[in-house]
Amino acid sequence: MISARMEAFCFKCRGKHTLLDPKPIFFANGSPASVGVCSNCGYDKVYKMGRTPAHDGLTPPTRSEQGAGSGRASAGKSNAPAGANNARKTPLVIVESPAKARTIGKFLGRKFRVHASIGHIRDLPKNRLGVDVGADFEPRYVIPTDKKSVVKELKALAKEAGEVWLATDPDREGEAISWHLTHVLDKELNGKPVRRVEFHEITEHAIAEAFSHPRELDRNLVDAQQARRILDRLVGYTLSPLLRDKMQRKGLSAGRVQSVALRLVCEREREIERFKPVEYWTIEAELAKRASLVGNGGQTAEQSVDSQTFMARLFKLNGAEPDLKTHSDAQQVVDALQEADYVVLRVERKDRTRRPAAPFTTSTLQQEASRKLGFNARRTMAAAQQLYEGIDVGEGPVGLITYMRTDSTNVAVSAQAEAREWIAQRYGQEYLPDQPPRYTSRSKNAQEAHEAIRPTSVFRAPEEVKAYLERDQFRLYDLIWKRFIASQMANAVYDATTVDIDARPAGAPATTNSTTPAYLFRASGSIVKFPGFLKVYEEGRDEDIFANAANGESFNTTDKRLPELSENEPLDLVQLLPEQHFTQPPPRYTEASLIKALEEYGIGRPSTYATILGIIQSRYYVAREGKQLRPTELGLQVNDLLVKHFPQYIDVGFTAHVEDELDDIETGARAWQPVLHEFYDPFKTAVEQAAQSIAPIERTVEYTGEPCPRCGSPLVYKQGRFGRFIGCSNFPQCRYVEPISLPGVRCPKCGGKLVEKRVRKGRRVFYGCASYPACDFTTWNRPVPMRCPSGDGGLMVEVGKGKAKCLTCEQVFEISDEGDATATMQQIVGDAAV
Numbered sequence: 001m002i003s004a005r006m007e008a009f010c011f012k013c014r015g016k017h018t019l020l021d022p023k024p025i026f027f028a029n030g031s032p033a034s035v036g037v038c039s040n041c042g043y044d045k046v047y048k049m050g051r052t053p054a055h056d057g058l059t060p061p062t063r064s065e066q067g068a069g070s071g072r073a074s075a076g077k078s079n080a081p082a083g084a085n086n087a088r089k090t091p092l093v094i095v096e097s098p099a100k101a102r103t104i105g106k107f108l109g110r111k112f113r114v115h116a117s118i119g120h121i122r123d124l125p126k127n128r129l130g131v132d133v134g135a136d137f138e139p140r141y142v143i144p145t146d147k148k149s150v151v152k153e154l155k156a157l158a159k160e161a162g163e164v165w166l167a168t169d170p171d172r173e174g175e176a177i178s179w180h181l182t183h184v185l186d187k188e189l190n191g192k193p194v195r196r197v198e199f200h201e202i203t204e205h206a207i208a209e210a211f212s213h214p215r216e217l218d219r220n221l222v223d224a225q226q227a228r229r230i231l232d233r234l235v236g237y238t239l240s241p242l243l244r245d246k247m248q249r250k251g252l253s254a255g256r257v258q259s260v261a262l263r264l265v266c267e268r269e270r271e272i273e274r275f276k277p278v279e280y281w282t283i284e285a286e287l288a289k290r291a292s293l294v295g296n297g298g299q300t301a302e303q304s305v306d307s308q309t310f311m312a313r314l315f316k317l318n319g320a321e322p323d324l325k326t327h328s329d330a331q332q333v334v335d336a337l338q339e340a341d342y343v344v345l346r347v348e349r350k351d352r353t354r355r356p357a358a359p360f361t362t363s364t365l366q367q368e369a370s371r372k373l374g375f376n377a378r379r380t381m382a383a384a385q386q387l388y389e390g391i392d393v394g395e396g397p398v399g400l401i402t403y404m405r406t407d408s409t410n411v412a413v414s415a416q417a418e419a420r421e422w423i424a425q426r427y428g429q430e431y432l433p434d435q436p437p438r439y440t441s442r443s444k445n446a447q448e449a450h451e452a453i454r455p456t457s458v459f460r461a462p463e464e465v466k467a468y469l470e471r472d473q474f475r476l477y478d479l480i481w482k483r484f485i486a487s488q489m490a491n492a493v494y495d496a497t498t499v500d501i502d503a504r505p506a507g508a509p510a511t512t513n514s515t516t517p518a519y520l521f522r523a524s525g526s527i528v529k530f531p532g533f534l535k536v537y538e539e540g541r542d543e544d545i546f547a548n549a550a551n552g553e554s555f556n557t558t559d560k561r562l563p564e565l566s567e568n569e570p571l572d573l574v575q576l577l578p579e580q581h582f583t584q585p586p587p588r589y590t591e592a593s594l595i596k597a598l599e600e601y602g603i604g605r606p607s608t609y610a611t612i613l614g615i616i617q618s619r620y621y622v623a624r625e626g627k628q629l630r631p632t633e634l635g636l637q638v639n640d641l642l643v644k645h646f647p648q649y650i651d652v653g654f655t656a657h658v659e660d661e662l663d664d665i666e667t668g669a670r671a672w673q674p675v676l677h678e679f680y681d682p683f684k685t686a687v688e689q690a691a692q693s694i695a696p697i698e699r700t701v702e703y704t705g706e707p708c709p710r711c712g713s714p715l716v717y718k719q720g721r722f723g724r725f726i727g728c729s730n731f732p733q734c735r736y737v738e739p740i741s742l743p744g745v746r747c748p749k750c751g752g753k754l755v756e757k758r759v760r761k762g763r764r765v766f767y768g769c770a771s772y773p774a775c776d777f778t779t780w781n782r783p784v785p786m787r788c789p790s791g792d793g794g795l796m797v798e799v800g801k802g803k804a805k806c807l808t809c810e811q812v813f814e815i816s817d818e819g820d821a822t823a824t825m826q827q828i829v830g831d832a833a834v
Contacts, residue, residue, distance in 0.1 A: 008048035009209060010038040013411060019046055024054040026061055029194075040213065047213050050238040088160030094154065096168055096183055100202065103169065103390025103397040107207045112165070115157055121147050122180040122585065124229065129237050131230050137676045139230055145186065151184055158188035163195070165211070170198040170450070171405055172228070172666065173607055177223035182217070191820045200406075201456045202390050211768045221406065225668035227675060232256050234680055238687050239646070242639060246694045251619070251719070252638065258615045259642050260655045265589055265622050266639040275585035281330035282581060285521055285575040287342055289563050308563045315522035320626040327508040330578040331371025336505050336518060337741070342571040345500040351525070353491040356533035358439035359452035359484045362606030363599040364594055365404070367592035368483070370627070371540035373475050376591055377610035379764075383472040384453070387480075393468040399456055400465070401480055405606045407448040407599075409439035411488075415454060417490040422458045429533060435492045453698070454484040469747060486537035493530040497562050501571065513637030526564035589626040602656035607656050622720050626782075626798070634719065636699070649683060667729050701729070710736045741770060748795040750775040754783055779807070789813055 006019045032051040037044045040290035088781045093114040095101050105114040122141040124130035132138040143151055158164055167180060168174035178196055182189060194213035198208045227250040232255060239254035279825040289308040314322050314333070324330045360368070365384065375383075384404035390397035416436040423431050439452075455477070469477060503519035511517045528534065589597070595609050604612055616622045621635030631639070642650045658679065664670040702717040704726055712729035717740070728734040741753035751768040757778075767783055769775040781797035786806050788794045794808025804813045 004035060004054075006036070006048055007025055008034075008036070008038075008046050009213060010041060010043055010046045010124060010432045015040060015077065017041075022048065023054055024058055025501075026055075026058065030060045032060075033380035040315045043157055045213075045215065049212055079598075082103060084671055089160065091163045091165060092157050092161035093167050094178075094583050095167040096174070096177060097389055097481060099386065099389035099397075103202050103399055104207060106390075106398075107204045108211075113155065113157065113161065116152065117177060118147070118150055119601075120180065120186055121154070124233055124246035131233055133680065136673050137230055137680075139185075139226065153253050154181070155185060155188050157210050158185045158192075161192065161310070164189055165214070166194065166196045167199075167210075168219075168402060170200055171607065172221050173405075174220055176225040176229075179217055181198070193280075200451050202388065203456045213500050218667045218668050223672045224662050227665055227672035231662075231676060231679065232647040233681070234676075236255070237650075238684070239642070239789075241695075243641070243689060245640065245696075247697050248699045249639065249719075251633075253354070253542070253615070253619060253644060255615065255659070256649075257608065257637070257655060258612050259650045260652060261594065261598060261601055261612050262616050262621050262631070262635055262639050263643060263650055264594065265616070265629050267588055268586060269631050270586065270637070272411065272585040277582040277584070279325060280325035280581050280583065281327065282579050283324070283330060283333055283337075284311075284577045285312050285314070285337070285342070286502070286503075286573050286577065287521075287523075287571045287800055289565070290572055310523055310525075310562050312499070312521040312523035315500070316517070316520040318518055319516040327578075327580065328657040330687060333519070334362075334578055337503050337514040337573075337576060339505045340508075340519070340573070341506075342521075342573055343502050343504065344565050344569040344571065345502045345511065345520070346567055346568055347565055348498045351529065352494045352496045354494065354532075355491050355746065356437075356486045356489060356537075357483065359411060359454050359487045360480060361407050361409060361452060363407065365453055366478060366595050366609060368540055369476060370590060370592035370595075372479065374627075375472070375476070377595065378611050379472065380476065381610045383476045384468075384480075386473055387477055391473070393460065393465045400460065401479055402451050402454050402456060404453050406450045406453060407606050409452045410450065411436075411454060411484075413454055415451075415458075416488060419458050419485060423485065425487055427489075430530075431490050431532065431535065433488075435629055437488065439487070445618060452484075453480055453482045482537040483539075486533040489536065492531075492532035493527045493532045494528040494529065494668075496526040497564060498526070499565055524563055525560040527561055531817045545573075585602070586629055590627045590629060591624075592627075592747075594629060601652050602659050603652065605659070620724065627663060643699070645684060645694060649686070649688055674781070708734060710734055739770060742783055742785075745783040745795065746770070747775060747777050749777040761779050781805070784815070786815070 007016055008019045009016050016038040019034065019036035020039050020619075022034040025033055025035050027033060031049065033051060034048045034050075036046055036048075038046045048542055056228050090111070090113050093101075093108065093112050095116055096119055098116045098118070101114045101116045105112070108114060122143055125142045126137060130140045130142070132140060164185070166178035168177045168181075176194075182194060189509075190396065196217050197210040197214050199210040201793060221717040235256040236253060240252060240258075242256055244250060285307055288310075316322070317324075317333070322333075324333065327827050351363050356590040358364070362381075366380050367379045368376070373380075381404065384401065386401070387400045387402050389398045392398075393400070405681050413436075419437065420432055431435065458481070460481075462474065462481050465477070466474050499522070501521040501523065502517040503518070503521055504510065504517075507517065548661040587593075591613055594613065597614070598604050598609060617624065617629075618636070619635075620632055621638060623632050624630075639650075648654060661670065661675045665672045665675060704715040704717065706715050707713065708715050710732065711728065711730055711734040713728050713734060715726050715736075715738075716729045718725055718727045718737075724740055726738045726740055728736040738753035739757070741755050744751065745754050746753055747769040750769060750771055752775060754767055754769045754777075757766055757768050758764065759766065765780055768778040779795075779797055781799060784796050784798055786796050786804065786808040788796055788809060788811075790806065790809050790811060792806065792808045796804045796806055796807040796813075799805040799812060802814055804815050
C-alpha cells in the first residue's frame with residue numbers, strides 16, 4: 001500500500017485528482033505504476049506511471065510470467081516474452097485515417113511507426129445477414145475486399161513491431177475498430193504488448209498524456225457497438241426485402257432509426273395538410289409624445305412630434321386576450337378608439353440578462369452549420385473530421401478542434417483557463433464571468449466524460465489560420481472557435497422597457513387602481529446595455545423560433561428604443577393599424593430541426609445523425625426544398641406501410657428505449673445477447689405475420705405526357721440511385737433517359753431546358769443547361785419561374801428566403817410567397833423601380 005498522497009490524470013472525468021487507495025503494480029513489460037480510484041468521479045482504473053517505495057518489495061514479471069495465457073493479445077496486457085528483441089523493435093501505432101496518422105506521427109517522432117486502418121477492417125457481409133440468430137446472435141465478420149490489402153500491410157507491420165498501440169477514436173466505434181484489429185492481427189500480436197490509448201484532441205500535450213496512461217480495451221463499449229450493429233442488421237435485412245417484395249420496387253430499405261426519422265417527417269407533412277388556417281386580427285396604435293410649444297400670442301399649443309412616435313399593440317380587451325376573428329370585430333374596436341384619450345398607465349424598466357449558448361456538441365454543430373452556413377450534416381462532419389485529424393498551419397500538422405462526435409458540453413479546465421486569458425487580453429476583465437461557466441447537455445444520455453467540440457488552442461484565431469484552410473474548413477472552424485469563446489464570456493445585459501397604455505374612449509371614466517382598462521395597449525423595447533458574449537457570437541435560430549411567447553415580446557439583439565415616458569403622461573394617436581392574420585401550420589423540418597428532434601427524443605447518437613439524414617434523402621423518401629425536408633410520394637407510401645404493420649417498432653418511444661438499453665450495455669449494466677433476444681423474438685413474429693397479411697401494392701406509373709424521341713413510347717418518371725429522372729416506358733428495349741427539367745425556366749444562353757445536377761464528388765447541387773457540353777451555362781442558385789421586374793428578361797435565381805436576383809442586371813428583389821413576379825415584387829437592392 002502507498003501511504004503518500006498521489007495525484008493522477010483521470011481520463012473519465014478529464015482532470016487531475018487525488019488517487020484513492022493506490023496500489024503498486026508492474027505492467028507486463030516491467031514498467032512500474034500505481035493504480036487507484038479517482039477521488040472526483042470514482043473511476044477505479046486510474047494509473048500513475050513511475051516507481052514508488054511500495055514497489056521495493058515486489059518483483060517485476062519474469063519472461064515465463066509474461067508468456068502465460070491463452071496467446072490472445074489484449075490491450076494493456078502481454079501474454080508472451082517481453083525480451084530484448086521486442087524492446088529494440090519500433091512500436092506500431094494504429095489509427096483510422098492517413099491524415100490522423102500524419103499528425104500523430106509528427107508528435108511521436110521516429111520512435112514510433114504510425115499507420116492507418118482506414119476505418120473498420122472487419123464488418124458483417126453485405127450479401128447476407130451475417131448473424132447466426134440460433135447461436136445467440138453470433139456475428140460472422142468478414143474482411144471486405146477493399147480492405148484486404150490494408151490488412152495485409154498491417155499484418156506485415158505488426159509482425160515487425162515490438163509492441164502495438166491502438167489509438168482509434170474515443171467512442172464505441174473506435175473501441176470496436178481496436179477490438180477487430182486485435183482479432184485480425186491475432187497471430188502477429190501473439191506475445192507482444194498491446195495497449196489502448198484514448199485522446200479527445202490531437203495535440204502534442206494530449207498525445208503525450210494519452211501514451212503515458214494506456215488502458216485496456218473496454219469490452220462494454222465493444223459490446224454496445226456490436227449490439228447496435230447486429231440490431232440494425234436484423235431490422236434492415238428483415239424489413240427491406242419485405243418492403244421491396246410488397247411494393248414491387250428495387251432499392252427500397254428500412255431501418256430501426258431511419259424509419260423513425262422518416263415517420264417524423266411524414267407525420268409533420270400530414271399535420272400540415274390537415275391544418276385549417278383560422279383568421280384573426282390584431283390592432284396596433286402608432287402613438288406620439290406631446291411637445292408643448294409657445295405660440296406668438298403667448299398661448300400654449302400641443303402638437304405631435306413625428307420623431308417620437310412608437311408602436312403599441314392592443315394587449316388586453318376588457319381584461320382578456322383580444323379575440324378579434326373578423327374584420328367587423330376589429331373595425332368596432334377601431335371605431336371606438338379613433339377619438340380615445342391615450343394615457344401612460346405604467347412604465348417598467350429592468351435589466352434582463354441573456355446567457356451564451358453552450359459550446360458545440362455534434363448535434364448543435366450540425367444544427368448551427370445548417371442555419372448559418374447552409375451545410376448539410378454530411379458536409380459538416382466531413383469538414384469537422386479534417387479539422388480534428390490535423391492540418392498543417394505553418395507549424396506542421398496539428399488537430400485544430402477536439403473530437404467532433406460527442407454529446408457532452410464539458411470543457412477541460414485548461415481550455416477554460418486559456419479562453420479566459422484570451423478574453424481578458426482582447427476585451428478586458430469585464431467580459432469575464434466571475435467563475436468559468438458550466439453547461440448541462442440536453443441529451444439525457446450524454447457521455448459526460450467526453451468534451452464539447454472546441455478549438456484545441458484559442459490562440460489559433462480563425463483569421464490567423466485562414467490561409468491554410470479550405471473554404472469549408474475555415475467557415476466551420478470560425479463557427480466552432482467563436483461559439484467556444486462566446487460560451488466562456490459574460491452574459492449580455494439588456495435595458496428592457498415595458499409600457500402599458502390606457503386607451504379611454506370619449507366619455508369613458510378614468511381608470512383607477514381598482515379597475516381594469518377596457519382597452520390596454522402595450523409597447524416593449526430593449527437596448528443592449530452590455531454586449532457581453534454578443535461581441536463575438538450570437539446563436540442562430542430556427543425559422544419558427546424568433547420570440548419569447550411570454551406577453552408576445554420579441555427578444556433579440558436589435559435595438560428597439562422607446563421614447564422617455566412617465567406614468568399618467570398623455571399621448572397623441574397618429575393612426576390605428578388593424579391587420580389581418582391567419583394561424584400558420586407547423587413548419588416542415590429542416591435538417592437542423594430534425595436533428596434537434598432526434599436528439600430530444602433520444603433517438604440515434606452523435607455518430608449517426610449524418611447517416612440517418614443521408615439515407616432518407618438518398619433513397620428519395622425525403623426531398624430538400626430549399627432548407628425544408630418534404631416527404632416524397634414514395635416516402636409516404638413506405639412510411640404508411642411500416643407504421644400500419646409495425647407500429648410498435650417504428651415508434652419514437654420504442655426506439656429511444658432501445659437506445660437506453662444500448663447505453664446499459666455500454667455501462668456494463670446489461671449483457672448484449674438478452675437485449676437482442678427481447679427485441680428480435682417478437683419482432684420476427686411480427687414480420688412473419690406481416691408477410692402473410694400484406695397484399696402486394698401495385699406500382700403506379702407516372703407519365704410525363706410526352707413521347708420518347710427515339711421510339712415514340714410514353715416517357716415516365718423513374719427513380720434511380722441519384723434521384724428521379726425521365727426514362728422510356730419501353731425499357732429495356734429502349735434505354736432513352738433524360739434529367740427532369742425545371743418548370744417555367746429556360747437557359748439564358750441557348751434557350752434550352754435547365755436541369756438540376758450534382759457535383760462529381762459530394763452531393764452539392766447546381767443547375768445547368770440540359771444541352772451540355774454544347775452549352776456550358778451553370779449556376780449554384782436555383783432558377784425561379786418569373787421575369788425580372790426591370791424588364792430586361794434576365795434569368796431570376798433564389799438568393800435567400802423571399803429574395804431573387806436577376807443574373808442580367810444583378811438586382812435583388814423581394815418575392816411573394818406565391819412567387820408573383822409582377823404585382824407583389826419590391827426591389828430591395830439596386831436603383832430600378834418596380
